[in-house]
Amino acid sequence: MENNGIEQILWDELQTLVTNERMESFRIKFLDMHPYDQALFFIEQPEEIRLRIYTYLSPEETADIMEHIDLDDIKPLFTEMDPRFAAMVIAEMATDDAVDILNELEKDVVVSLLTIMNDKNADEIRELLHYEEKTAGSIMTTEFVAIYQSKPVKDTMKYLKAEAPEAETIYYLYVIDEDKHLVGVVSLRDLIVAEGDIQIADLMSENVLSVSVAKNQEEVAQMIQDYDFMALPVVDFQNHLLGIITVDDILDVMEEEASKDYSKLAGVSDMDRPKDSALISAKKRLPWLVILLFLGILTASLIGQFERALEQVAVLAIFIPLIAGMAGNTGTQALAVAVRGLTTGDYGKQGKMKLMAREAITGLINGIVCGALITAIVYFWQDDFFLGLLVGLSIMSTLIIATLAGALVPIIMDRLNIDPAVASGPFITTINDIISILIYFGLATGFMQYLI
Amino acid sequence: MENNGIEQILWDELQTLVTNERMESFRIKFLDMHPYDQALFFIEQPEEIRLRIYTYLSPEETADIMEHIDLDDIKPLFTEMDPRFAAMVIAEMATDDAVDILNELEKDVVVSLLTIMNDKNADEIRELLHYEEKTAGSIMTTEFVAIYQSKPVKDTMKYLKAEAPEAETIYYLYVIDEDKHLVGVVSLRDLIVAEGDIQIADLMSENVLSVSVAKNQEEVAQMIQDYDFMALPVVDFQNHLLGIITVDDILDVMEEEASKDYSKLAGVSDMDRPKDSALISAKKRLPWLVILLFLGILTASLIGQFERALEQVAVLAIFIPLIAGMAGNTGTQALAVAVRGLTTGDYGKQGKMKLMAREAITGLINGIVCGALITAIVYFWQDDFFLGLLVGLSIMSTLIIATLAGALVPIIMDRLNIDPAVASGPFITTINDIISILIYFGLATGFMQYLI
Known part of the structure; x- marks a missing residue:
């Protein structure tokens, strides 16, 4: 029968049994579930009930649950447990999972847990703890035949x-x-x-x-x-x-890496978790926003250089977000394609030059189509051919350069042996904002005599 | 020994053997490799050599290779093979892989292949072909004990x-x-x-x-x-x-889904592949760019409504990209967090209300910090307190509303049973552009007497 997650009626039953301290009946119903479901129920309990459940279970049974609990939630559990019991639980786990958990705990807690543990288990775990994070050594298990x-x-x-x-x-x-x-x-x-x-x-x-x-x-x-x-x-x-x-x-590695790439594209250094408070969320996002704020001020001061042009032709201001927005969008598209290609290793050594060549032509095609379109629209809307031509030429040049920039940044990072996924969406967007505004006002200054 | 991919010397040797039609020696060296490596070598060969390699291999050996070839590359291979041989190859594959491949071929090719195949195999495959794409039925295999x-x-x-x-x-x-x-x-x-x-x-x-x-x-x-x-x-x-x-x-499913979410955030409907031509790349990205171009014109015409204010205070134009950019960035952050949370099922039923409440407070905190910062900067830079206050208040209100909008759009989509990952980055960015400009010029109109 299809069955994903715990049915409400079973959940209520378990809740009643543990509240009324019916240990034997609780054990039968609880241990009959898959450890992942046990973990789902367990993690929702208040500390008082969790402490009671530990006394109902063997270290081995507890280890099965702990292996299915999200690592971000694990620390309070191993802190609230009796240290001897905690050491026994860790000894019962697969060594790779045990190491993952110990990496979440305070250093002195780890030392005391390993001291309580029997020597053979402790030695195996100590050895794995030495491997650098995110290497094969850190995710392997030593329990093999x-x-x-x-x-x-x-x-x-x-x-x-x-x-x-x-x-x-x-x-x-x-x-x-x-x-x-x-x-x-x-x-x-x-x-x-x-x-x-x-x-x-x-x-x-x-x-x-x-x-x-x-x-x-x-x-x-x-x-x-x-x-x-x-x-x-x-x-x-x-x-x-x-x-x-x-x-x-x-x-787990694939989910972690996919989540990392996704976060970078969105400009979130570390994905928020459902249980994070607003303060933690704000803290994670603020650094990005402040950097972007300063880059934005740079953009603003660039436009400030053209204040005289703006005073003469106020209508120029109308198209700033359109041009900057298009630059940002096309840059993010090219960035995403290049990052995906580079991280999945789809590009060989010569492949990167080919990629750049393709992006240049792609930018050219998209630039011509969008540029022609906007020239026509602005011409009919504002009844001003030169304004239309200015906006159209700006969009065209912007799309070509922004597309190339979007692909070039991750390729350069890859060449420098930096993970190309670090090239975030907001960063490339702001760079392209600046490029597009320089192009737009540069062209506008050239066109000025036809616009006034 | 560590060994990922084929060494150049082995590659060259295989190339020489197949070019000189040394079938037996080629078979020994070639079949000694893992089928994934065989596929790497095979797919780089010109059609003439591929046709020769088919004659060197049994249908079973060929099936092993085909199972490791990217689905996007598979169609020409099954079109160039002799149909009888192709049918034998498909019959040797795991049924789920066979179905994946048949889904890539033209309908009439599939019908003729299934007609040549023996009845038992053909029936098994026909049954799987009926299941809708992206369901359990479409990825399962019927070869189990x-x-x-x-x-x-x-x-x-x-x-x-x-x-x-x-x-x-x-x-x-x-x-x-x-x-x-x-x-x-x-x-x-x-x-x-x-x-x-x-x-x-x-x-x-x-x-x-x-x-x-x-x-x-x-x-x-x-x-x-x-x-x-x-x-x-x-x-x-x-x-x-x-x-x-x-x-x-x-x-494979995880990679596919991660890639889909990532593409949507970047505004690419379908990820480019390394072998795509510039024309295909441009075609995939243009629809997005044209939609965004029209949304951009909407933004431009909105600013056009405030042309008189711009004529009076040209300096207002300077901060348009800053404010629109911040709105876009914070909205994309909130969007990414909400989409990740919703697609991984981390939020329960009440969780969505909690998420909105948290995003509101996160937006408020980030809005106050960034708003205060920019007020001070603009005040010292332009020596105009009211302009600073105007930009600061705009950033603050924009961040609050844009953060909420970023979270709300995927939540509404989820409620309507649409995959929240469809809410793309560029789309939310443009919506937030429009909101931020309305706020900025709305406030500017109110402040006008202090700015002139």
Whole structure:
């Protein structure tokens, strides 16, 4: 049956049970749900009830819930828990999720949690904590099953049955030699259909792709998507197998990166969350607005240079927003296309020159069409051919230059090894505002004798 | 070893082998690569060489390549192939990929391909072709293994060994009753560690989530992401199991949806592709630019209403782009935040009222800060307190209203069951241009006696 989210009647039932401290009945109904739904219910409870629910659940059951709670909400939960219980919960989690959570907590809380934890778990987590954020190392898990190339299939299956409950995935098995070098891969599917006494070395594919522990997470995501992998092994520079990255981790990376690109285009440094207060929202957006305010003042002072022209021909002012707006729009279009192309790696080395050439022609075509259109409209509306020609020529030149600028900025950033997505929409819009006003008033000054 | 993409030396070697018609050596080197890399090489070849490569490969080997080629490039390939060979290639593909490709071809080509194909394959594909685009039905595959609840584990394992090569995934096995109703799920992991004579009914989890065949693909993607599923079963309205959706299909959906949202924010109806000509690019962007041109004329004619004020106080014109620009920027910020929140379902039912309230306060805070700042700057720059006050008050009121407008438009669209991502950046920017100019010149008219 279709079922996404918790039905109201079940929610109310759970609420009544936990309020009346009916532990046993609550556990049965609660644990019967998917951990994501458990998390949905749990996170809506007041602290008092949350503290009660911890006492109802084992560390393992609590860990399942915590793995499905948004990282932005996680900090108060691990602060309100008894530290011993918190350490046990973290020990029960997949190491990659545990590391994500510890990265959200205060440094001294992390140290004390790791001290309480047993040494083996704590060491595994400490090791992962060292990897730089947004690298393959920071998103990989160390809970994988590695098998030896020298063993036969039947021994490997026996080993697998013992290891399966601990591992993040057993559907792809990475094969190592005696020195833990990655040498191959076998799918569980192949293992199941193989004869028992075949050696793993004869069954495995030696053609195993892997990523370096320092590789950027966005490139890892692209690779998993291109090659349709379920999992990808992570190695150090000597090709020792360190961990694996599974496709579900990549879903989160893709959402994160898409959200980042989207925010930049809109000029929001960090996306607001539904629970943010207005003050936090304002704080996130104000820096952008203030920068743009100052750029706007620059634009204003530029127009100020042409105040005499404006005094002579006030009608010039009417078309300022139209011309600046068109420059901003066409620049944002070109920017978005270039950023998408560059971040998804669709452009090769020569591709960037081709892109610029295409944008130049695209700007020219759009410039001619829009320029001719506006010349005709202004001519009939204001009954002034030279004004029409001025606006039309301005739109045409503006569209060509703004389109090129929109594509050029991310390409230059990419060349300088800066993520082109940093080139934000409002920034390019303001640059193009300035360019368009210079063109418009420059042409107007030239046309002045025909306009007065 | 790290290895993403094909090394130049291997590429050159393949090129030489295929040019010299060294079929056997080419096959060995070529088929040793991952199908994604094979596709990279293949798509760069001229038609003449592609036709030669088809003759070197079996339909199955060709199908592997075709599954990794971008859908936008697929049409010429299936048009240049011999129709019989094309039909055999399609029959070898996973049904969901086959359907994606057929959706790209001309209707009469599809009909003739399906006629050549054997009946069983053709029927499976025909059935999937009926589902509406962007629904669960259109992205599911029908190649899955369903197991019966009444069978014991050992019989099921035997059945699995026979079925494994055909199925898209065998890592989650969906359990059906005699009437093919979906009744449970078992992971291969659980099956491997279970005793042989246990019945599937006793091993399976009855708590199986599924989606209806008509569900929107974006919601399916969100669900797989939230619940960390590797696969999700698709059922009809009577809960019969029809197919499965695997997580790798979801990666493509996520990329598609992210790209769509991003394009809309930039005012590009359909993202350009690297291979698009300038003419195609211009065609994709022109409709937006022309609409915005006409909206811009509306703005211009609005300012035209205030031409007398402009003639009296030419300095008023200086601040038009600043005020319109700030309105556009703050509106795009609010729009982006609201669209992200609404499409990821982060806001509940009451959440939208809360969002509007927060945006109002955010707009107020940003308005007061930016308004005070600009009042001071204009006062010192132009040595005119009233002009400063006019610009400051305009910025303040503009930011409040533009922020609200940015959030309100997507919320209204969502209420009307229109995808809020359709509310594009340029559209909201132009609306806010108009609002801001009305406010500015409205206030200027009121202040006029102090400005002259």
